[in-house]
Amino acid sequence: MHMIADNLRFFQTQLAGTSCRLVTVTKTHSVARLQEAYDAGARLFGENKVQEIVAKQPELPADIEWHLIGRLQTNKVKYLAPFVHTIQSIDSLKLLQEIDKQAAKHGRVVRGLLQFHIADEETKSGLSLAEAHEILQSEAYQALRHVQLTGVMGVATNTDREAQLRQEFRELRGYFDQLKAEYFAHQPEFREISMGMSADYLLAIEEGSTLIRVGSAIFGARQYS
Numbered sequence: 001m002h003m004i005a006d007n008l009r010f011f012q013t014q015l016a017g018t019s020c021r022l023v024t025v026t027k028t029h030s031v032a033r034l035q036e037a038y039d040a041g042a043r044l045f046g047e048n049k050v051q052e053i054v055a056k057q058p059e060l061p062a063d064i065e066w067h068l069i070g071r072l073q074t075n076k077v078k079y080l081a082p083f084v085h086t087i088q089s090i091d092s093l094k095l096l097q098e099i100d101k102q103a104a105k106h107g108r109v110v111r112g113l114l115q116f117h118i119a120d121e122e123t124k125s126g127l128s129l130a131e132a133h134e135i136l137q138s139e140a141y142q143a144l145r146h147v148q149l150t151g152v153m154g155v156a157t158n159t160d161r162e163a164q165l166r167q168e169f170r171e172l173r174g175y176f177d178q179l180k181a182e183y184f185a186h187q188p189e190f191r192e193i194s195m196g197m198s199a200d201y202l203l204a205i206e207e208g209s210t211l212i213r214v215g216s217a218i219f220g221a222r223q224y225s
C-alpha cells in the first residue's frame, strides 16, 4: 500500500547520523508517485532526461532540489537553467560554459559535479583525472561565475563483485581528494561525492559517498515503454 513511503523511511533510517544524503531517482515514474515520495519526506530528486525533468518540475512543490544525473547536450541546458539545482553529469568545459551562460540569464548560480569514468565499461561516460585537471586549470573555467562545482560523481560497473565496486568507489574518492586539495581547499561547498545506487549504495556509503542516487529500491523496477 505505502511502499514508497516505507522504502523512504528505510533509507532515512539508514542515513540518519551519516553525512550522506539521498537523491531519490524518479525517472520513468509518474508525478503522482513523485508527490507520494515528497509527502514521505524526499526533497532531492534525480532525473536523467531533460524532457522529463522539465515536464515534471512545474507539477511538484517548489522546494524540491532537482538533480540532472544523465548525459546532457549543450543545446538543452537552456531548459534546465531556470530551476535545476545540481547538474551531476558535467563532462566537458563546453558544457560548463553553456551552463554558466544560461544560468546568468536567470541571475542564478547552478551547482555541478564533475562526472568521472570509473566503470570497467566503455559505454559509461565521464572524465579522466587528466581531463579534469585540464578543465580546472583553464582560464575559460576560472572566468565562470554562474556555475559552481560542488564535487564529483561516478557510476560504477554493473557487477555484484564487491572488490571491484569498492575499488571503483575508492578511485572516485581519490579523485575528489586530489581535486579538493589542489583547487577547492578553501571552498567548503566542494564536498559531494555522488556514488552508489540501489544495488551498491551500502558499499558506496562505506567508501565515503555523500550522495546516493536510488531509484528502483524505492519505487520498484522501472517500466520503459
Ligand SMILES: *Cc1c(COP(=O)(O)O)cnc(C)c1O
Pocket (backbone or CB within 6 Å): 025, 027, 048, 069, 070, 155, 197, 198, 199, 213, 214, 215, 216, 217
Ligand atoms: C537510474 C540511475 C540511478 C538509479 O538507479 P537504481 O538502480 O534504480 O537505483 C542512479 N544513477 C544514475 C546515473 C542513473 O541513471
